[in-house]
Amino acid sequence: MRHEELLHRCFRCGWCKLPTNYVDFNCPAYLQFRFESFSAGGRMWLIRAWQQGELKASERLARILFTCVTCKNCVQACAMPGIRDQLVDIFTAAKGELVEQGIVPPAIRDYFKSMQTYGNPYKRPATERAAWAQGLDLPRFAGQDYLFYVGDEGAYDELGIRMAGATARLLKRAGVDFGILGEDELSDGNDLRAAGEETLAMALAEEFIDRLKSHGVRKIVTLSPHALNIMKADYPAWGGSFTVRHYTQVLVPLLRKMPLAKKEIRVTYHDPCYLGRWQGEYEAPRAVLRAIPGLALVEMARNRKDALCCGGGGGNFFTDVLGHGEDQAARVRVREAAETGAEVLAVACPLCFKMLDDAVKAENLEEKIRVRDIAGLVLEAAGA
Amino acid sequence: MHDIYDELVGIVGEACISRAEEELYLYSRDQGLQPPGRPDYVVMPTSTEQVREIVLLAGRHGVPVVPLGGGLVLSGLSVPRRGGIVLDMKRMNRVLEVNELSHYCVIEGGVTQGLLQAYLARRHPSLKHSVPDAPPAATIAGNIAIHGSGHLSQSEGGFHSEMVTGLEVVLPTGEVCRLGSCSTVPKWFSRAPLPDLVGLFLGWNGTTGVITRIGLKLFPNHPLKDVLMFMTEDIDAVPDILFRVIATEMAEDITFFVTPKPAYFDGFQMTNIHVVAHTPREMKLKMEIIRESLRPYLDSKEAGFLPLPPHMKVNLLAAPQKSLSEFADIRKGGGFEYVGSIMPVESIPGAYRAGLEITARNDVTYSMGARVVGRGHAVMFYYAYPFNRADAGEIGRVRAALDESNVAAMELGGIPWKTEVAGQRMILERMEPATRDFLMRIKKVLDPQGIMNPGNWEVTP
Numbered sequence: 001m002r003h004e005e006l007l008h009r010c011f012r013c014g015w016c017k018l019p020t021n022y023v024d025f026n027c028p029a030y031l032q033f034r035f036e037s038f039s040a041g042g043r044m045w046l047i048r049a050w051q052q053g054e055l056k057a058s059e060r061l062a063r064i065l066f067t068c069v070t071c072k073n074c075v076q077a078c079a080m081p082g083i084r085d086q087l088v089d090i091f092t093a094a095k096g097e098l099v100e101q102g103i104v105p106p107a108i109r110d111y112f113k114s115m116q117t118y119g120n121p122y123k124r125p126a127t128e129r130a131a132w133a134q135g136l137d138l139p140r141f142a143g144q145d146y147l148f149y150v151g152d153e154g155a156y157d158e159l160g161i162r163m164a165g166a167t168a169r170l171l172k173r174a175g176v177d178f179g180i181l182g183e184d185e186l187s188d189g190n191d192l193r194a195a196g197e198e199t200l201a202m203a204l205a206e207e208f209i210d211r212l213k214s215h216g217v218r219k220i221v222t223l224s225p226h227a228l229n230i231m232k233a234d235y236p237a238w239g240g241s242f243t244v245r246h247y248t249q250v251l252v253p254l255l256r257k258m259p260l261a262k263k264e265i266r267v268t269y270h271d272p273c274y275l276g277r278w279q280g281e282y283e284a285p286r287a288v289l290r291a292i293p294g295l296a297l298v299e300m301a302r303n304r305k306d307a308l309c310c311g312g313g314g315g316n317f318f319t320d321v322l323g324h325g326e327d328q329a330a331r332v333r334v335r336e337a338a339e340t341g342a343e344v345l346a347v348a349c350p351l352c353f354k355m356l357d358d359a360v361k362a363e364n365l366e367e368k369i370r371v372r373d374i375a376g377l378v379l380e381a382a383g384a
Numbered sequence: 385m386h387d388i389y390d391e392l393v394g395i396v397g398e399a400c401i402s403r404a405e406e407e408l409y410l411y412s413r414d415q416g417l418q419p420p421g422r423p424d425y426v427v428m429p430t431s432t433e434q435v436r437e438i439v440l441l442a443g444r445h446g447v448p449v450v451p452l453g454g455g456l457v458l459s460g461l462s463v464p465r466r467g468g469i470v471l472d473m474k475r476m477n478r479v480l481e482v483n484e485l486s487h488y489c490v491i492e493g494g495v496t497q498g499l500l501q502a503y504l505a506r507r508h509p510s511l512k513h514s515v516p517d518a519p520p521a522a523t524i525a526g527n528i529a530i531h532g533s534g535h536l537s538q539s540e541g542g543f544h545s546e547m548v549t550g551l552e553v554v555l556p557t558g559e560v561c562r563l564g565s566c567s568t569v570p571k572w573f574s575r576a577p578l579p580d581l582v583g584l585f586l587g588w589n590g591t592t593g594v595i596t597r598i599g600l601k602l603f604p605n606h607p608l609k610d611v612l613m614f615m616t617e618d619i620d621a622v623p624d625i626l627f628r629v630i631a632t633e634m635a636e637d638i639t640f641f642v643t644p645k646p647a648y649f650d651g652f653q654m655t656n657i658h659v660v661a662h663t664p665r666e667m668k669l670k671m672e673i674i675r676e677s678l679r680p681y682l683d684s685k686e687a688g689f690l691p692l693p694p695h696m697k698v699n700l701l702a703a704p705q706k707s708l709s710e711f712a713d714i715r716k717g718g719g720f721e722y723v724g725s726i727m728p729v730e731s732i733p734g735a736y737r738a739g740l741e742i743t744a745r746n747d748v749t750y751s752m753g754a755r756v757v758g759r760g761h762a763v764m765f766y767y768a769y770p771f772n773r774a775d776a777g778e779i780g781r782v783r784a785a786l787d788e789s790n791v792a793a794m795e796l797g798g799i800p801w802k803t804e805v806a807g808q809r810m811i812l813e814r815m816e817p818a819t820r821d822f823l824m825r826i827k828k829v830l831d832p833q834g835i836m837n838p839g840n841w842e843v844t845p
Binding site: 008009010011012013014015017018021022023024033034035036037042045046049054055056058060061064079080081082083301325 | 707
């Protein structure tokens with residue numbers, strides 16, 4: 001197994017369980033289940049026991065490993081420099097081993113099947129990929145500065161579609177020269193890879209890279225931080241070197257020239273794992289929000305590198321292997337957001353949008369706080 | 385044991401119990417080098433009532449119960465020696481009350497050090513509790529139950545067990561008892577003036593009951609913190625150095641350490657002196673008084689203060705210090721265990737020399753040190769040995785070094801702290817017979833069926 005030589009170096013000291021200010025457990029799976037086995041250190045020891053033949057691969061082991069949502073909170077908090085940066089990659093590699101052995105939770109198996117059969121987790125035809133853009137009068141990509149890539153969630157998820165529409169309208173309003181691929185889009189493969197199906201993820205990515213190249217794409221603006229991550233981190237090694245930016249990063253310099261109406265509103269912002277801990281971008285979304293006159297940005301107790309994950313990574317958004325309940329990360333997160341007194345919980349990721357919106361309902365917080373995508377908020381201030 | 389499983393599910397719900405191989409494997413061992421011991425169930429109660437029901441069930445079936453906090457004791461005290469139920473307390477993690485004026489809090493048995501720190505920092509920033517050097521995932525209950533110590537042990541009254549103002553415990557026979565002032569009035573401010581029953585649950589390694597709630601002393605949280613490092617090459621001078629600094633009553637925390645790595649520390653004995661203050665003027669004065677207390681050493685140039693670069697200060701001022709956990713991987717092997725020993729200050733030079741002999745004889749890497757507890761009334765002296773988990777030879781050598789360190793600590797007039805089962809037996813063998821019999825009688829009275837963490841504090845295996 002990849003990184004097998006590092007497995008024995010985890011002391012299981014438990015630093016990985018808490019953010020730097022210790023306010024609560026930081027791993028969505030550990031938060032939910034609380035057994036030591038679901039902590040990063042517990043996983044390390046179990047993987048080692050499995051690799052050494054002390055434990056057999058089992059459904060339980062699969063559940064323990066596949067509930068890692070790849071949020072990197074453990075990486076952020078780990079006390080061991082010798083293994084810290086590899087932790088999530090070790091868990092992903094272990095998932096990959098289980099995939100090869102055919103021991104995966106049923107929901108994960110169904111997710112893989114959907115990706116294999118339909119090319120997306122929603123089991124929807126590729127012909128519907130452009131439906132989100134209907135009525136928006138968006139040009140197809142034909143050599144513009146940017147390709148605007150919306151991905152699976154932007155194309156098929158109800159809230160993702162709304163977010164994709166708002167972002168496209170805002171990019172237009174800001175004067176960004178972009179086009180879309182519509183039916184020609186393919187899944188970016190980020191979450192498939194994080195769920196352990198690296199072979200299929202790479203095959204999808206390589207096909208998509210070829211398609212991007214055939215369209216002459218050089219610069220990409222993404223709706224989702226997940227797409228941003230794989231395109232920046234992995235595509236170059238797979239033959240696809242593009243300039244890739246998240247939509248908030250593209251908007252920051254342009255908003256200075258855009259007149260925005262005053263909006264006296266108290267907002268807290270949720271850092272998406274793949275924009276923050278994975279790609280190190282914490283300020284662009286905040287800068288976009290601050291561009292709205294009158295908007296008061298308040299921080300949750302856990303923010304930036306310490307932000308709690310919504311639980312939507314690693315394929316859990318599509319598979320729900322983490323399950324539900326009061327300790328569900330998204331529900332904990334919206335309670336934290338409500339504690340700030342903010343009326344709006346702003347998001348920059350379509351997966352976070354859906355996870356947190358559902359959590360607000362589950363927590364009966366609808367009258368206290370609303371989940372809004374950043375693009376939608378700015379668009380409203382722009383009077384569009 | 386399937387009927388027991390069903391009964392446990394009936395108490396805590398299916399999500400809070402496991403008998404899967406994965407959990408049984410992990411809860412069979414801690415990070416140290418004690419042999420594994422397999423539980424039958426891992427259960428996570430969420431309330432005192434659930435703990436009570438579990439203990440009653442265990443009593444009916446004669447099944448052992450092993451309470452577990454953060455699982456960081458390293459000496460196997462929470463590893464089941466005779467199977468049964470591991471009671472993972474982490475779901476009981478509420479801070480129930482903070483009384484600012486009376487300087488105490490009431491917390492549940494699974495509250496971690498980190499969680500209480502965070503809670504106080506956000507809601508009661510003028511107060512703090514004494515933080516051990518364990519990672520923040522260690523629980524308060526686990527630490528007080530083993531007589532832990534921490535960064536306020538020198539200045540604020542000793543071991544963490546001495547900072548307990550009250551307990552709620554579930555006895556092995558199922559009764560829920562509140563001990564201290566909370567037994568009589570609805571406040572948790574003090575153990576006095578009542579007959580002190582709290583001690584029946586401190587230092588007993590979970591053999592007398594399950595701690596479900598704790599009243600804990602809190603202390604003023606000064607805004608300014610600084611640290612001095614005093615170095616000498618003369619180990620025999622260390623007790624006097626500590627005595628002088630303690631006598632100033634200006635230091636919050638005093639620790640001593642020796643380590644061969646990094647190389648620039650090799651051969652030196654370092655004393656860290658932590659100072660806190662409300663104002664810069666107060667800080668300056670305190671630092672000056674401490675410096676003056678060591679004037680004879682400074683004048684003779686036999687010792688001196690090490691200028692500390694900012695990054696080192698940040699590291700040293702952190703409570704707990706994250707860098708201490710890195711020690712586990714200095715052999716690139718993710719393992720370490722230590723023998724802690726509670727001993728008098730004057731034993732330090734002997735303990736140090738014994739440690740050097742032990743490490744040389746067993747060819748192991750080491751770190752040694754001590755924390756002053758109380759106004760020099762005792763120190764917690766440690767022999768810490770890192771090891772490579774993938775190197776069976778080194779593991780064997782470290783095991784031998786740990787055993788020898790236990791023996792050395794006792795021969796030097798100390799008592800091994802939170803020691804493994806073998807160390808407990810060694811202590812019991814040396815204990816006055818009348819005291820040992822008294823201890824066993826109390827244990828029997830409290831736990832007539834012997835279900836609580838069996839194997840610990842037993843004269844015979």
